[in-house]
Amino acid sequence: MSIKMKDIQFQTASYEQWKEEAIKALKGKPFESLFTKLAEDVTLSPLYTQETLVDKIGDELExxxxxxxxxxxxxxxxxxxxxxxxxxxxxxxxxxxxxxxxxxxxxxxxxxxxxxxxxxxxxxxxxxxxxxxxxxxxxxxxxxxxxxxxxxxxxxxxxxxxxxxxxxxxxxxxxxxxxxxxxxxxxxxxxxxxxxxxxxxxxxxxxxxxxxxxxxxxxxxxxxxxxxxxxxxxxxxxxxxxxxxxxxxxxxxxxxxxxxxxxxxxxxxxxxxxxxxxxxxxxxxxxxxxxxxxxxxxxxxxxxxxxxxxxxxxxxxxxxxxxxxxxxxxxxxxxxxxxxxxxxxxxxxxxxxxxxxxxxENGGFDAYVESGKLQESLEKVYNDRLKAVQTRKQSLIGTNIYANPVDELPAETNAAFASIKRLAIPFEQLREKYSATQPKIAILTFGKLKDFKPRADFVSGFFATAGVSPEQSGEILTVDAAKEWLQNANYDYVIVAAKDEDTKELVPTLLSVKPENLILDAAGKYKDEESAWLENGLNGFIFAGQNIVKKLNEVLESVKGAQQ
The missing domain is CATH 3.20.20.240 (Methylmalonyl-CoA mutase)
Known part of the structure; x- marks a missing residue:
């Protein structure tokens, strides 16, 4: 007996059923992670239904x-x-x-x-x-x-x-x-x-x-x-x-x-x-x-x-x-x-x-402006936007993510729009600073390619936002080889990119042999080791969620200090 498509009916799923399946798909992550808070202090739900719309607006919808x-x-x-x-x-x-x-x-x-x-x-x-x-x-x-x-x-x-x-x-x-x-x-x-x-x-x-x-x-x-x-x-x-x-x-x-x-x-x-x-x-x-x-x-x-x-x-x-x-x-x-x-x-x-x-209630628009309340609220939202871009919670393609390091800033500026508080300005300023200083930067890639590539790519993308393409050491498979490479390296700044266990083994040894004027960082977050490494001469860390502009400015200042 054949079944006609027009006679087929699909069962309607409720929000609770969808939520249950979503929680399974999250594999341990909280369901709340699917919600997004906007700058307008409005939280976006991962799913909107007719019922949720009626609950929100009711008879006012029409x-x-x-x-x-x-x-x-x-x-x-x-x-x-x-x-x-x-x-x-x-x-x-x-x-x-x-x-x-x-x-x-x-x-x-x-x-x-x-x-x-x-x-x-x-x-x-x-x-x-x-x-x-x-x-x-x-x-x-x-x-x-x-x-x-x-x-x-x-x-x-x-x-x-x-x-x-x-x-x-x-x-x-x-x-x-x-x-x-x-x-x-x-x-x-x-x-x-x-x-x-x-x-x-x-x-x-x-x-x-x-x-x-x-x-x-x-x-x-x-x-x-x-x-x-x-x-x-x-x-x-x-x-x-x-x-x-x-x-x-x-x-x-x-x-x-x-x-x-x-x-x-x-x-x-x-x-x-x-x-x-x-x-x-x-x-x-x-x-x-x-x-x-x-x-x-x-x-x-x-x-x-x-x-x-x-x-x-x-x-x-x-x-x-x-x-x-x-x-x-x-x-x-x-x-x-x-x-x-x-x-x-x-x-x-x-x-x-x-x-x-x-x-x-505060006396109208002019009074509200004169009181400073408007400017205060605008600055808060602007600073939140800026922070979101600088920590990559908000993407600016070609600027804070997927940046092309060979891009050059145009020499001309349109005066009519020069005063706009654009979100990309701090990154454009970074480009100018790094272009003027020309620091020598490299990534010490330890282990097999498959082990260090994710972190090496992340670090490369991190520095691409400043117009820099760090050189890479290639596969270094032993601690002794890493020590030799670092001692002979002609760089101002080096980042170690490796698996967590390799980094924990490698960094203390490298700190004991690195040249005095060479700045050394590690890719990743290491809470247990952080204090000891910093005390022994590590400059810092590069990791996801970090304020890119702040970190890159700090790196540049450290390099300038070491060069003097």
Missing amino acids: KQIATIRSLKSSEGLQAAQQIYGDTSEQFFSNLEDSIERGNNCLTIDARTNFEWNDTNLEKLATYLVQNPFKFIIQNKNDSLLQVFNKIENKEKVQGFIISESPIELDGFENVRTVSANTVTYHYEGANAVQELAIALAIAAKEIKDGDFEQFSKNFFVNFAIDTQFFAEVAKLRAFKVLWKAFAAAYGVNNPVAIPVVAENSLRSYSKLDVYVNLLRAGNEAFSGLIGGADFFTVHPHDVLSKPTDKSIRIARNVLLVIKEESQVENVLDPAGGSYFLETLTAEFVEKAWALFLEIQ
Whole structure:
């Protein structure tokens, strides 16, 4: 008797059954090891089910989904690529090219290498009448703002102006000039919850006359989207839920949608292995698309030094490929109904609203900033991020892991982004220091290849982050041979890489014969032997979970001291 596939039913497993099987698979590791704590003080579960979602949100789920879908400002994601150019001629040539190649919104940073004189302003004005724009200016005195004096058809002009304080424009009803620009705080270390709360607090600060409807027509938010894919999707979705709650506090139950302007974050960008930045940009742009951003800027992978025509075009095409070929835009709220993302969205809403209320109870945004509480909280999150990268709990591919030691730092620096507190900066500084000092480093590999290779590879990867490729001794099979190699070694610094039992036998002997100016370390952790070895002249240890930047700086200082 044949069985039809459509008649087959699979038994549904409960969370408890799954948990039981997971514990077996962990082979002694605690089940809690499967949980992940985010910077937002939210703990991710290894599995989300319909039951866990209902337990978390309950009857509010449908309201949350409906709110997110109703408060999308535009139908799709618009490319808002930045225009570059060293001269006005180059700038306008690039501007024209970007429009022809799919740019929807002209993003212009007023900090250009050329002057915004009358000729350039009049030329720019002709483009603004036909194309939406995003201006990034410093203050109301910025010369770029004079372009609006060159425009007569004010009603045709649509755009956004990002500034430290709101700009007043008479007659330009379709130009939004009041922004909650959270990008500044993002680069100070803010997590998703803090960015959301800050956005609401800035909005509360800027509603001066209580006319919520008029304010809504002039307001927008500007977010930076980082590499934490699902957290960033949840952040964008959470803003819409928070905006409805915020509007309700002003007596508005059906608020208009607020445009969400976004850009990919440079916090995780590195000057090392710059093409990895391209992958980060794609990841961030896709989360922006799924999360419901309206306008998105992708920074070129070499923007920290100097973008080229090629890198600018690649950046624009990253967004266009994701937007046009993924088919995501054909789906209304593609993240809607996901057990994981709906739960995460709700948790962000809950925590961000609580922080927003705390800010308001402390006198509002300005008072909260002046009290130092905001800066203190941002610094804590930033330092936690930095520590996670330096101990490899968080990966920066090509920088703190899988680093290419032959990568060279670019000589040029883009001044517009030089002040960003990027996570890769300490590693870039390490490269510069090691390049200047040129220490001679080697690994003493003891035993057979299969015995020392894991630790030797780890040590090589450790030093690759500083741009160093340590030489290796090859197989050394006896203690006497190791002693001879070390005594004849022409190195400043040597790391012993071997099995635990071999290392314990080898190190005390090597310490008794090593040259005075040679720095010796051991790969691994040896709690019982540590004190005695250090007393007898061992410099230290290299092991997983160690602060790479701190250790490598200490090594360099030790080498410099020995060389003097």
